[in-house]
C-alpha cells in the first residue's frame with residue numbers, strides 16, 4: 001500500500017508538473033477544508049522544493065511567499081527566500097512581505113531532518129511548529145487560516161490546545177496523500193482570533209443590555225459577551241465558554257454584589273479540548289491508514 005501510494009502521487013506529480021508529491025496533500029487539505037480563496041495572500045514556511053507554492057499560487061492567484069533552508073527554484077510571480085524559520089532575521093523578512101495588510105493564510109509543511117529516533121524527531125518537529133505558530137500569530141489577518149504539519153507524539157496535544165486557543169475552528173486531518181507509514185498529521189486552524197478574550201477565562205462583568213434572544217450582554221474591553229440567564233444590572237462572575245471573531249458566550253459562575261477592582265481573575269488552567277487521536281480516529285472521515293507508533297516508527301523518505 002505504502003509503495004503504491006508513493007508511486008501513485010509521485011508519478012502524478014511528474015505527469016502534472018508539480019515539484020513534489022506533497023502538492024496533493026495541499027490539494028486534499030483544500031478539498032477537505034477550503035483554506036485558500038481567490039486573491040488570498042499566502043506565506044508558506046518550509047516550502048522547498050515548491051510543490052505547495054505551485055498549488056497555493058494556482059488556488060489564490062494572489063501574493064504568495066515561500067521560505068526554506070534550501071534554495072527554491074523560481075516560480076513565476078511567487079516570492080521566495082532562503083532562511084531558517086526559527087531565526088529572527090527570517091521572521092523580519094516575512095513580516096516585511098506580509099506588510100501592514102498581513103497574510104490570509106500561513107502554511108507550514110516544514111520537517112526537520114529526521115533521524116528515526118521518535119522522541120528526538122517529534123521534539124524537533126514541535127520546535128518548528130511553534131516557530132511557525134509564532135510567525136502566524138504575528139502576520140495573520142483577523143479570521144486568517146493556519147495549516148501546519150505535526151509529527152505525532154507526546155507534545156502534540158499541548159501544541160494542538162495552544163493553537164485551539166487562538167482560532168475559532170481547529171481540527172486534525174491526515175490527507176490520503178500522506179504515506180501510511182508516516183506519523184504526520186495536519187492541524188487546520190481557521191478564523192484567527194484577535195479578540196482579547198479566550199475560552200476558559202474568568203471575568204467579573206456587569207450585564208448592560210439584553211440581546212434579541214433574551215441573553216444578557218456584557219462588555220470586556222468593548223468585546224461583546226452573551227451571558228445566559230442574566231438581567232440588566234446583574235453583576236456576575238462569568239466563565240468564557242466560546243469565542244467567535246466578533247463576540248463570545250459566557251456562563252455565570254456566581255452572582256456578585258459589586259465589581260472587583262480587577263475584573264479578570266487569574267485562571268492559568270484554560271479549558272482543554274478533546275482532539276481526535278488514535279482510537280478516536282474512527283470518527284474522522286480520513287483516518288490515518290497506518291498504526292504508527294514509537295515501535296514501528298520509521299522516518300519518511302524525502303518528499
Ligand SMILES: C[S@@+](CC[C@H](N)C(=O)[O-])C[C@H]1O[C@@H](n2cnc3c(N)ncnc32)[C@H](O)[C@@H]1O
Pocket residue numbers: 019020022023045046047048049050051052053067068069070083084085086109110111112113128303
Ligand atoms: C516536506 S518538505 C516541504 C515540501 C513542500 N511543502 C513542497 O510541497 O514542496 C520540508 C521542508 O522543510 C524545510 N525546513 C526544515 N527546517 C526548516 C527551517 N528551520 N526553516 C526553513 N525551512 C525548514 C526543509 O528544508 C524542507 O525543504
